[in-house]
Amino acid sequence: MAKIIWTRTDEAPLLATYSLKPIVEAFASNAGVEVETRDISVAGRILSLFPERVKDAAYAHDALAELGELTESPEANIIKLPNISASLVQLKKAIAELQSKGFDIPDYPDNPATDEERDILERYKTVTGSAVNPVLRQGNSDRRAPEAVKNFTRNHPHTMGEWSADSKTNVATMDADDFRHNEKSVIMDSDDTLSIKLVKADGSEDVLKPELKVLAGEVIDGTFMSAKALDAFLLDAVKRAKDEGVLFSAHLKATMMKVSDPIMFGHVVRAYFKDVYDKYGDQLLAAGLDGENGLGAILDSLSALDNGEEIRAAFEQGLIDGPDLAMVNSTRGITNLHVPSDVIVDASMPAMIRTSGHMWNADDQEQDTLAVLPDSSYAGIYQVVIDDCRANGAYDPTTMGTVPNVGLMAQKAEEYGSHDKTFKIPADGTVQVVNAAGDVLISHEVEAGDIWRACQTKDAPIQDWVKLAVDRARKSGMKTIFWLDETRAHDRNLISLVNKYLADLDTEGLDISIASPVEATRTTVQRMRAGEDTITVTGNVLRDYNTDLFPILELGTSAKMLSIVPLMAGGGLFETGAGGSAPKHVQQLQEENHLRWDSLGEFLALAESLRMEADHGNATAGVLADALDKATETVLEEGKSPSRKVGEIDNRGSHFYLALNWAEELAKQTDDASVAATFAPVAEALRANEETIAAELLDVQGSPADLGGYYLPDDAKTSAVMRPSATFNKIIDELAAK
Known part of the structure; x- marks a missing residue:
């Protein structure tokens, strides 16, 4: 049986999973597709750090490492929901909650004094920050607004605040001695093992990183921020x-x-x-x-x-x-x-x-x-957009063009892979990046308190990124811009490689260019105002910035973007949107039993995930995918997305209407009589009980909801909260049992 992995993550996306995943399992099982869960939540990652203490094998299992291995297989089909990139504050709160639930895990050692405490600290460090994405993103990013979502936004535009010509809003950024201005970059001639050391003013040396394995063609950067x-x-x-x-x-x-x-x-x-x-x-x-x-x-x-x-x-x-x-x-x-x-x-x-x-x-x-x-590496892009709004007013969602992104992120590309190569400098001296032969490749004069970091970008992901950009340019016909600045060391090396790999591809008739982020932003917003579409081709950080910036202006939220990661090994990772506002959603659910999280990103990702199974020979999965896209469009057009207000439709109601519309689309199938026969009674039952189900979903709102935990909710309590309609549950559970 084909298999889709649905990740268990955190906060509002996790709560939505308790409602949506049973629906997905029931529908997909009738196409011979099994939906499994892997826990990559903050709580799950913490518990997997201490298998010698956590006796329950399910909790002790390192699901993130397992999924990392799976991404190297062409069979990988992973739907990845937003997870917490934990700060130290969040990590400590999660540890305390798990301890209160009886898990024998240690406190976070702020000042480790023993080897055991130092080991505990090193383990906990692997949970904070972008611990998940670099492991799973073994491919580059293809993010774009689905046509149905774009059309809906044009017909039902979100509100945009008015801009004043005398607005005093601006960006303040450094003009010297920051990461952007101090950057140095080299391209490796051969495989090597580098080391990073601090040669202090008194001549002594501190080895900051003893071994950094690199490959031929890899781009290595070093830079620092002056304190x-x-x-x-x-x-x-x-x-x-x-x-x-x-x-x-x-x-x-x-x-x-x-x-x-x-x-x-x-x-x-x-x-x-x-x-x-x-x-x-x-x-x-x-x-x-x-x-x-x-x-x-x-x-x-x-x-x-x-x-x-x-x-x-x-x-x-x-x-x-x-x-x-x-x-x-x-x-x-x-x-x-x-x-x-x-x-x-x-x-x-x-x-x-x-x-x-x-x-x-x-x-x-x-x-x-x-x-x-x-x-100042990317601060200028926001100043350009602010200046444009100050001069020309707010953007119009009914007419503005779309701005997809092709992002370089595979194999920990660029800055987000730099955590283990970032250091607060303890003393004045010189930081050196040295190869195995003892040659100094990069050096910086630094002072105590400065922040120094190295980054690496492998050659194979760069080649894949360029190819993906050309493929998207050809399929879409859109103007395509690589956002690279020739005055920045890293970008200068990337430009040389982009030009090299573009020469190997068929780009005839395509409008592909290279411009600095500031100039590229200026061109993109001008075209956007004119209703013209532009693909932004960026590195990893700008990928993150652009896939929030333009969708929030264009669609009202980045959660409505389709996010596909074609894995370099041949499988697929399907991401489901942003989770930045998820904590407020959880708070509202706890206080009012209303979850305003919009699972549109999950709907879009699931359709592409099923479509991949169809590409692998499962025709019924393709039927489900096409019907799901139509159902999603109906949910949007009929206003069945979650409201922000208690007493109105929320995430659970949106899931009900998706299931209803999905079943009705499948019941209308003429190419697959078996599918139609399976889902016709489901559609009839859901439609006949629509009023009852809608009432059951609304009646629970308005009073507090007990989840039994924040970082590790109680399964029984949370399932009861997120599946409050007995009528709906019976229909879905019977479909799953077929």
């Missing part, structure tokens, strides 16, 4: 926001870039509260309160200090004296600086641009904003 330059920039940005009367907001990716960006976040907190740290800094730093875990963690820990209330008052005065801070939750007093994982740049920036360039202030009012993005 002194960062501090100077941030102090200027704080003053600028105050002088201009705009909100101060920091936009980083502390969960994904789990070494560099948390450090930078700490610098932001200390810069904003400079007066506090000037007076109490020694005491705060000695207590580990450096801001890297956010202002919230500092305030929560002050009670342990003898003069904690005095320091708390100083922080409160700092909020009064400083520029207004952008708020995550004005009602609860949660600022932009409270939690590093609350404001993620790729989601927060386009949301701000869509909302008139505004974020929310402490009075729960919209206000112009200074968006602080320290590293």
